[in-house]
Amino acid sequence: MDDSVERSCWGVTAKAxxxxxxxxxxxxxxxxxxxAAVVATAG
Incomplete structure (x- = not known):
């Protein structure tokens, strides 16, 4: 059980x-x- 909880926690962290x-x-x-647009316009 701890394994699946830890994996899902890391999955959520990775997605975030x-x-x-x-x-x-x-x-x-x-x-x-x-x-870039401002520089191009100003130039």
């Missing part, structure tokens, strides 16, 4: 970390795209 990394990556892409 991957999800958070994905959100940060998307935000970075959007911010990067906006910055």
């Amino acid at each position: 970390v991957i999800g958070l990394a994905g959100i940060i990556f998307l935000a970075w892409l959007l911010i990067g795209a906006e910055t």
Whole structure:
């Protein structure tokens, strides 16, 4: 029983970390795209 609880706990943790990394990556892409557009417009 402890084995399955530990596995499911790590599965939830892994999904949360991957999800958070994905959100940060998307935000970075959007911010990067906006910055590039501002630099291109200003230049």
